[in-house]
Amino acid sequence: MLKITSNTGPFSVTAWRGDAKTLLAFDLKTPEARQRLAGFSIHVQPPVGNGYYLWNDLAFENPASHAQVPGEPPYSTANAPIHKFRWLHVPGLDHQGLNPPYGDYAYTVTPRYFSADGKMLPIVQTLAATVTVAVAPYSSGKLSLGFTRGFVQSQAFARHFGPHLPTRPQGAPLNFDTSQVAGKDSKGNDYTYAQQYDWLGYTARTRVFGILDAVVADPALSLDMFAYDLNEPDVVGRLLTLAGQGRARIILDNADLHHDRTPPAPPKSPKPEDQFETLFAAAGAAARIKRCHFGRYSHDKVFIVYRDGAPIRVLTGSTNFSVTGIYVNANHVLVIDDETVAAKYAAVFNAAWAGPASGVSFANDPLAAQPFGFGGAPDLPGMKIAFSPHQPAVAKQVLGGIVARCQQEAAAPAHDGSVFFAVMELDGGATNPVYGALTALHQNPSLFSYGISDDPSGISYYPVGSATGVLVTGKPVNTRLPPPFNQVPNIGLGHQIHHKFVVCGFDGPDPVVWCGSSNLALLGEQVNGDNLLEIHDAGIATVFVIEALALIDHFNFLDHTANGPTAKVKHVAGTPPPAAPAVKRDAAKAAGWFLGTTDAWVAKFFDPNDLHSRDRVMFA
Structure with missing residues (x-):
């Protein structure tokens, strides 16, 4: 099966099967469903072991000002939803270690929303859509x-x-x-x-x-x-x-x-x-x-x-x-x-x-x-x-x-x-x-x-x-x-x-x-x-x-x-190696890179003159 689509009201999730990886693509069919959109939270249930939320590279500047899922870090997509309409999941990057199992993975994606004053609201489970894909x-x-x-x-x-x-x-x-x-x-x-x-x-x-x-x-x-x-x-x-x-x-x-x-x-x-x-x-x-x-x-x-x-x-x-x-x-x-x-x-x-x-x-x-x-x-x-x-x-x-x-x-x-x-x-x-x-x-x-x-x-x-x-x-x-x-x-x-x-x-x-x-x-x-x-x-x-x-x-x-x-320029053997890698998400915070708190990021994905929009239509 090339792709699997699941719908909940105006929201849809489409999963495309790759080589031991999954491309997830999202769509919101009505303008009302896109208003105050804060992004998408993605939960993964692997065939073996506990489920987890995928992680974002960025977080909100003041996570406590937004609804947070207890036990999840600020950069989890549960607390920092992604600002894209597609996302590629490769098991083992942030979770599951070096040898994640193959099998059926269930992806539950939930659109998230801001309140009128720019505060992200809690997850509403009834808005979520789930697709199950064979990852192998x-x-x-x-x-x-x-x-x-x-x-x-x-x-x-x-x-x-x-x-x-x-x-x-x-x-x-x-x-x-x-x-x-x-x-x-x-x-x-x-x-x-x-x-x-x-x-x-x-x-x-x-x-x-x-x-x-x-x-x-x-x-x-x-x-x-x-x-x-x-x-x-x-x-x-x-x-x-x-x-x-x-x-x-x-x-x-x-x-x-x-x-x-x-x-x-x-x-x-x-x-x-x-x-x-x-x-x-x-x-x-x-x-x-x-x-x-x-x-x-x-x-x-x-x-x-x-x-x-x-x-x-x-x-x-x-x-x-x-x-x-x-x-x-x-x-x-x-x-x-x-x-x-x-x-x-x-x-x-x-x-x-x-x-x-x-x-x-x-x-x-x-x-x-x-x-x-x-x-x-x-x-x-x-x-x-x-x-x-x-x-x-x-x-x-x-x-x-x-x-x-x-x-x-x-x-x-x-x-x-x-x-x-x-x-x-x-x-x-x-x-x-x-x-x-x-x-x-x-x-x-x-x-x-x-x-x-x-x-x-x-x-x-x-x-x-x-x-x-x-x-x-x-x-x-x-x-x-x-x-x-x-x-x-x-x-x-x-x-x-x-x-x-x-x-x-x-x-x-x-x-x-x-x-x-x-x-x-x-x-x-x-x-x-x-x-x-x-x-x-x-x-x-x-x-x-x-x-x-x-x-x-x-x-x-x-x-x-x-x-x-x-x-x-190359590292020369016998000389001190380059500085140790930074912790990606901690460095983002130190650099002042944070998620926005409006839905301004959404517009390009629905502008017919922008490739982002054609990208969304093609995959979602």
């Missing part, structure tokens, strides 16, 4: 999704693990023991690398290791793998186990960033991928690994699972099998349990395995000549999959389909079009048709566009009274957040947004998602080994839209607080 990693039939958490630059990460990026022990082997202590949390408690990795990798990590563990446990299964970056220690460990049993073949990128043409002189270490090749060969599998880079990169990130030699399952997506790919970048994976799809990926692997170690000969293979159609049955959505590198004409045709659909959405009547996206980069719009189209979208006031990229050519956010769309950057560097927000890790020159997905027509009759490993760049489609999926399915589209919303809303704030787009 997203699966539908033969297709399952997984997402990395993508919020290493967040207060939640800093609270759990401190203001430093996930890393590995200095001098440790490639497949080091991740159960060892990695650091201390804000309360001084030890945490391990595995705990940090599990929190950051989220459902994408679950999907990756679900496949690897299943193959390791069943002697009838074997694995073929395309890898670009490869250094995640537990992935490496499982692959070495399979190597010793002759149950894995790997095509591993050997472009210069992953391969030393001349072995480095000590004390410099070989690149991780070269280290892996040595370990894989030492396990007796030298003939089962191939290094290549097509025209430029072997850029796929793919598992193909076989049972007794027959392909049965595929994992693909944007997620590299590396510490950065799973634990720092915002990424996605897809698992497709379909023999026909798996057979096509197996054919691509075998063609690359049999071909030359480099060069672009694959572009001449019939496998690269056109997208292949699959699905359409109830248990597998209709989809097309294209395998590159392509000949130039094919590359233009494949990317042209994305551009054409974006243009179709922009031309939709009655402002019904929508485009959401999260892509690693948008440089080179003049020579890359998709980048150019996405960059221009947010300038079109007739289109609802919401997008994020590491390097957009411009950063804009809709002001009050504007209907133009949103484009924000996901790569603020040297970020030191002012009160009331914590300091967060500096990602330096790496990527935070590594996704490559575009969603068109989310709430229309034919929602479509483009995703996978392709950077959606014209040159990349001609020289990289990649796969690009086009999926027509409302549920899959919804999950990707929710991912875009989470990233855009989060990084929009960081964009406004980063020290500057060219700042590159």
Whole structure:
């Protein structure tokens, strides 16, 4: 079920199911119901344990002047209702610890009101509406999704693990023991690398290791793998186990960033991928690994699972099998349990395995000549999959389909079009048709566009009274957040947004998602080994839209607080670390940031010329 709506009089709550998260959207149907609106209180009842109210980032300046729920802090939405018409809930951020249970979550949302003299009135239970949603990693039939958490630059990460990026022990082997202590949390408690990795990798990590563990446990299964970056220690460990049993073949990128043409002189270490090749060969599998880079990169990130030699399952997506790919970048994976799809990926692997170690000969293979159609049955959505590198004409045709659909959405009547996206980069719009189209979208006031990229050519956010769309950057560097927000890790020159997905027509009759490993760049489609999926399915589209919303809303704030787009200051080992993170809500109070005590915040959500209003209509 895509969404669930509950109504109480003029008030409605709509819940959209995401990947182990829930988007809640609210509406008030009459002007009278919006008068003196103080916000929304949100109570959550998880499948196990006590219920709780979600917490706001702000509180009233004088909480005692307003009705307060005993036992709840001033910043609880019971006492400080939110001033938005949608809210994303991810279990485990403020409540339930690091490993909250999956299952049915009941959300009870209550509109709150001010008295004539600006005092918030007590909760009126009869005004509340409740929706119950299954919160779990997203699966539908033969297709399952997984997402990395993508919020290493967040207060939640800093609270759990401190203001430093996930890393590995200095001098440790490639497949080091991740159960060892990695650091201390804000309360001084030890945490391990595995705990940090599990929190950051989220459902994408679950999907990756679900496949690897299943193959390791069943002697009838074997694995073929395309890898670009490869250094995640537990992935490496499982692959070495399979190597010793002759149950894995790997095509591993050997472009210069992953391969030393001349072995480095000590004390410099070989690149991780070269280290892996040595370990894989030492396990007796030298003939089962191939290094290549097509025209430029072997850029796929793919598992193909076989049972007794027959392909049965595929994992693909944007997620590299590396510490950065799973634990720092915002990424996605897809698992497709379909023999026909798996057979096509197996054919691509075998063609690359049999071909030359480099060069672009694959572009001449019939496998690269056109997208292949699959699905359409109830248990597998209709989809097309294209395998590159392509000949130039094919590359233009494949990317042209994305551009054409974006243009179709922009031309939709009655402002019904929508485009959401999260892509690693948008440089080179003049020579890359998709980048150019996405960059221009947010300038079109007739289109609802919401997008994020590491390097957009411009950063804009809709002001009050504007209907133009949103484009924000996901790569603020040297970020030191002012009160009331914590300091967060500096990602330096790496990527935070590594996704490559575009969603068109989310709430229309034919929602479509483009995703996978392709950077959606014209040159990349001609020289990289990649796969690009086009999926027509409302549920899959919804999950990707929710991912875009989470990233855009989060990084929009960081964009406004980063020290500057060219700042590159990093913490130097051996020097005192940055100041400890501030307590977010205490710092807000000290900074004088408080909730307003009028309903002035409501107007933009009902102004038809403002994107806030279109946002409310679309989701609520």
